[in-house]
Amino acid sequence: MEVTMALFITKRLLMALATVLVVAVLAFLLVHAMPGSPGAVSLGAGASQEAIDEVNRRLGWSDPLLAQFFTWLGAAVQGDLGISLIDGRSVSADLASRLPVTASLAAGATLLSGILGIALGVTAAVRGGIVDRIIGGVAGMAVALPAFWIGIIFVYLLAVQSSVFPATGYVPFEVSPQDWALSLALPVITLAVGGGAFIARQTRASMLEALQQEHIRTLRATATPTWKILYVHALRYASLPIVAAIALQFIQLFGGSVIAEQLFAMPGLGQAVQNSVSTHDAPSVQGVVVIATVVVVAVNLVLELATKFLDPKLRAS
Amino acid sequence: MKLLNSTARASSAVLAGALLLGSLTACGGGSSQATAKADTSSLTLAIDSDSASFGFDPLRVSAAQRQFFEGLYESLMTLQPDGSAGPGLAKEFSYNADNTVLTLTLKEGVTFTDGSKLDAELVKANLDRRSDPALSAYSAVAKGGAQEITSVDVVSPTQVALTFAKPQPGFEKNLASTTGMIVGKNGVTDTASLGATPDGSGPYTLDPSTVKGNKYVLVKNGTSPEASKYAFNKVIFSVVLDPQARANAVVSGQADVAMLTSNTVDFAKSKGVGVSQIGGTVNTMISFDKIGKTAPAFAEEKVRQAIQYAINRQALVDALHKGDIPAWNALPKDSAGFSKDIETTFAYNPDKAKSLLAEAGYPNGFEFTIIAGAQTQTDLQAVQKDLAAVGITMNVKMAASTDEAFAAVATTPLGYAPLNWDNPVGVMYGAILNGFTNVQKATDEQLSAATGELAAAKDDAAIKAAATKLNTRLVESGWMIPLYEALTNQAYNTKKVAPVEFAGTNAYPLLSSYKPAS
Numbered sequence: 113m114e115v116t117m118a119l120f121i122t123k124r125l126l127m128a129l130a131t132v133l134v135v136a137v138l139a140f141l142l143v144h145a146m147p148g149s150p151g152a153v154s155l156g157a158g159a160s161q162e163a164i165d166e167v168n169r170r171l172g173w174s175d176p177l178l179a180q181f182f183t184w185l186g187a188a189v190q191g192d193l194g195i196s197l198i199d200g201r202s203v204s205a206d207l208a209s210r211l212p213v214t215a216s217l218a219a220g221a222t223l224l225s226g227i228l229g230i231a232l233g234v235t236a237a238v239r240g241g242i243v244d245r246i247i248g249g250v251a252g253m254a255v256a257l258p259a260f261w262i263g264i265i266f267v268y269l270l271a272v273q274s275s276v277f278p279a280t281g282y283v284p285f286e287v288s289p290q291d292w293a294l295s296l297a298l299p300v301i302t303l304a305v306g307g308g309a310f311i312a313r314q315t316r317a318s319m320l321e322a323l324q325q326e327h328i329r330t331l332r333a334t335a336t337p338t339w340k341i342l343y344v345h346a347l348r349y350a351s352l353p354i355v356a357a358i359a360l361q362f363i364q365l366f367g368g369s370v371i372a373e374q375l376f377a378m379p380g381l382g383q384a385v386q387n388s389v390s391t392h393d394a395p396s397v398q399g400v401v402v403i404a405t406v407v408v409v410a411v412n413l414v415l416e417l418a419t420k421f422l423d424p425k426l427r428a429s
Numbered sequence: 430m431k432l433l434n435s436t437a438r439a440s441s442a443v444l445a446g447a448l449l450l451g452s453l454t455a456c457g458g459g460s461s462q463a464t465a466k467a468d469t470s471s472l473t474l475a476i477d478s479d480s481a482s483f484g485f486d487p488l489r490v491s492a493a494q495r496q497f498f499e500g501l502y503e504s505l506m507t508l509q510p511d512g513s514a515g516p517g518l519a520k521e522f523s524y525n526a527d528n529t530v531l532t533l534t535l536k537e538g539v540t541f542t543d544g545s546k547l548d549a550e551l552v553k554a555n556l557d558r559r560s561d562p563a564l565s566a567y568s569a570v571a572k573g574g575a576q577e578i579t580s581v582d583v584v585s586p587t588q589v590a591l592t593f594a595k596p597q598p599g600f601e602k603n604l605a606s607t608t609g610m611i612v613g614k615n616g617v618t619d620t621a622s623l624g625a626t627p628d629g630s631g632p633y634t635l636d637p638s639t640v641k642g643n644k645y646v647l648v649k650n651g652t653s654p655e656a657s658k659y660a661f662n663k664v665i666f667s668v669v670l671d672p673q674a675r676a677n678a679v680v681s682g683q684a685d686v687a688m689l690t691s692n693t694v695d696f697a698k699s700k701g702v703g704v705s706q707i708g709g710t711v712n713t714m715i716s717f718d719k720i721g722k723t724a725p726a727f728a729e730e731k732v733r734q735a736i737q738y739a740i741n742r743q744a745l746v747d748a749l750h751k752g753d754i755p756a757w758n759a760l761p762k763d764s765a766g767f768s769k770d771i772e773t774t775f776a777y778n779p780d781k782a783k784s785l786l787a788e789a790g791y792p793n794g795f796e797f798t799i800i801a802g803a804q805t806q807t808d809l810q811a812v813q814k815d816l817a818a819v820g821i822t823m824n825v826k827m828a829a830s831t832d833e834a835f836a837a838v839a840t841t842p843l844g845y846a847p848l849n850w851d852n853p854v855g856v857m858y859g860a861i862l863n864g865f866t867n868v869q870k871a872t873d874e875q876l877s878a879a880t881g882e883l884a885a886a887k888d889d890a891a892i893k894a895a896a897t898k899l900n901t902r903l904v905e906s907g908w909m910i911p912l913y914e915a916l917t918n919q920a921y922n923t924k925k926v927a928p929v930e931f932a933g934t935n936a937y938p939l940l941s942s943y944k945p946a947s
Binding site: 209268272374378 | 475479481482483484485562621622624625640641642643644667668669670671673674677678680681682683684700
């Protein structure tokens with residue numbers, strides 16, 4: 113059993129590494145396919161060709177493509193993603209300061225959407241009737257509403273009209289945990305609405321199936337407490353697709369945080385992407401793509417392991 | 430379908446409610462910052478773009494970033510509250526008889542963050558950077574520029590002389606913005622270091638809590654004697670790109686001052702926020718090609734005039750820029766050269782546009798392409814409809830890259846940009862006559878003469894006469910096809926900040942002008 117599991121993890125780790133490598137190659141090639149060179153970007157529109165060539169030579173842009181890639185990869189493995197063409201700062205350091213913002217947003221929104229989605233999905237499945245229809249209708253609308261619009265409404269109601277939360281800005285946790293939570297509240301709620309609705313629909317469907325299983329009926333016949341039947345036995349049976357939906361939500365929220373970051377002026381990876389693409393800052397673009405890929409691949413890996421753990425049949429295979 | 434008994438249903442509903450309530454209350458507990466006691470130790474400005482997207486070299490940015498860089502650097506001259514140029518790092522200045530040499534006498538005892546001191550050698554080293562093509566602030570004073578400085582000479586440790594290619598009376602005003610900002614010795618020697626580290630002698634220094642592209646935190650510079658002129662101990666420039674988010678930030682108290690777009694002004698005012706307004710920036714279409722190289726029709730003045738008549742500016746403003754002012758004048762309303770006559774002469778008249786096109790030899794119109802960006806696309810689509818009504822087909826193409834947007838000056842006949850006319854002579858020489866909007870090297874004697882006249886004008890009457898000539902010719906020639914004058918709106922929290930004041934017609938208030946509410 114342990115050997116099988118170890119083999120499974122090793123295989124998955126190798127596949128994850130291969131995925132990151134492929135994305136890194138693609139990002140590298142796409143950045144090179146962009147019009148303009150680092151010299152032209154860093155020196156501006158009026159620079160002479162000699163000056164541009166000199167900067168390109170200094171940055172290794174004139175080297176063969178393969179040599180450039182391996183130089184970059186060698187440094188990236190050691191945590192060095194190069195320096196920004198625009199301001200000469202370390203890309204790794206910049207992204208390291210931005211990662212907690214986006215991760216907090218995505219994790220917070222995933223947690224909240226998971227809690228709301230499971231609670232509402234279970235309620236809809238258990239109560240049925242009008243409650244089910246109301247939850248289904250609201251969830252349908254919430255899935256369809258754009259996050260940007262939801263954010264504007266929340267800001268108007270909870271920041272502008274009632275000053276419950278700040279309308280913009282981000283406070284790092286180490287500065288003030290309370291202000292950190294407050295600054296995250298509205299963006300997290302904004303992102304969690306659509307995600308929660310999606311998870312609620314998934315939970316409802318899975319729970320309906322679970323509640324019809326033989327062993328649930330047996331448990332009811334043996335007078336097992338209702339909460340235990342619902343939240344231990346039925347939910348565990350229904351958990352595989354729900355866990356998958358939550359993981360997908362995290363991935364989607366991690367990549368889609370740019371909307372919330374713009375609306376709430378938060379210094380996350382989404383804002384970094386926006387800045388670096390608009391300024392043609394190739395090393396920064398490459399860095400963000402690779403970091404985002406590593407996160408997505410890691411979440412997928414955790415999801416697979418969790419699935420294996422949750423499903424006895426898979427665990428035994 | 431009922432699957433469980435009523436107790437089970439109730440328990441699931443209670444749990445769902447508790448989770449919902451818990452998740453919300455966990456995030457709660459905020460208090461109204463707008464109603465909190467005024468804090469005069471810091472000032473937060475919500476701005477609409479990243480002031481330091483290219484780092485902290487003041488010479489890589491334009492006058493629009495002057496307010497931010499004013500915190501970190503001092504200029505040779507300073508912008509005064511009335512809009513004139515006053516002493517700065519240069520305490521005195523004088524011209525020679527034919528206005529070809531400007532001699533500056535420098536202040537003493539000025540220290541930069543790297544520990545270096547201000548002297549004539551340092552000023553020369555700064556100004557000698559004008560040969561670097563990457564420095565946009567120096568485009569007009571570099572070799573080949575309309576205000577070309579041919580040499581910078583050290584007269585004494587405290588005196589430096591600037592020699593021009595031709596007479597430049599009034600040049601000192603150029604030194605009151607980013608062009609005149611002086612960088613310390615380390616920064617000049619290793620200019621790449623300015624990407625991440627400023628090296629100035631300004632009233633503030635950059636605090637490590639700065640987050641690039643998001644918020645720039647400036648704290649008082651203990652070694653600067655100028656710092657006492659600035660009221661707030663800490664100034665935070667908070668980058669908030671979304672216009673509604675900026676309005677929300679000042680209304681809810683996250684920002685003390687915010688740059689607003691005109692369509693959010695009413696909302697801000699309705700929430701008790703003060704708003705100071707000033708014009709001065711005309712959003713205008715600019716004829717890049719006046720010789721017909723990219724579109725032959727544009728070589729005809731009558732064609733460019735036809736476009737003036739074809740555009741319904743009032744409809745454009747009503748639909749897309751509520752609160753701004755439709756513009757037929759190239760120069761803004763508060764300018765000395767503003768003329769009511771131009772408004773009537775070039776009033777919306779599609780029939781006249783059609784007849785002008787016919788006279789120019791284009792009775793069936795013609796076709797051309799314009800490059801748009803995210804900010805200009807909707808305006809251009811409105812103009813596109815007006816032009817189509819008189820037979821001109823304007824294809825609006827979104828710029829695929831920054832390079833394509835920059836290249837448009839050479840590849841397309843018409844462009845669209847906001848132009849601030851705080852320094853009309855500088856704009857004419859720096860951007861219109863010889864600058865980036867005229868890569869085809871078109872000439873217009875009347876425009877050149879009017880600009881020269883304005884540069885040499887000594888009194889108000891002469892300035893008005895020359896500026897009116899310039900304005901009239903810019904419109905009549907179709908070099909400028911103005912659309913609307915955008916108001917610059919500074920919203921401020923009345924409980925914390927005194928009403929914001931502008932320096933003359935400059936759209937960006939002096940950083941030193943922000944004061945706490947009394």
